[in-house]
Amino acid sequence: MVVDCNDFERMVAFWREALHYVPREPSEGGWVVLRDPDGNDVNVSFQQVVDRIASRATRDGRALAAFVAFVLLVPTLLIAL
Numbered sequence: 001m002v003v004d005c006n007d008f009e010r011m012v013a014f015w016r017e018a019l020h021y022v023p024r025e026p027s028e029g030g031w032v033v034l035r036d037p038d039g040n041d042v043n044v045s046f047q048q049v050v051d052r053i054a055s056r057a058t059r060d061g062r063a064l065a066a067f068v069a070f071v072l073l074v075p076t077l078l079i080a081l
Helices: 008-019 061-080
Strands: 002-005 031-035 044-048
Touching: 002 008, 008 031, 008 044
Parallel strands: 002 044
Antiparallel strands: 031 044
């Protein structure tokens, strides 16, 4: 999954904390891949964009955040039950 974002540093910091993911390698040129340190879940990549409407994902950050949380966290919670 690749997420376009205007506020690259803030978005990456938020999702690192929320998912407890780590960078696969240091970010470079507005691009980073975050990975599950245990290797169990999918990677999430972030790329910096200049235009606020460069993609649908950047139009409503709240909807994107809810979608990513649902896709990545709900299956984990269901397994824990």
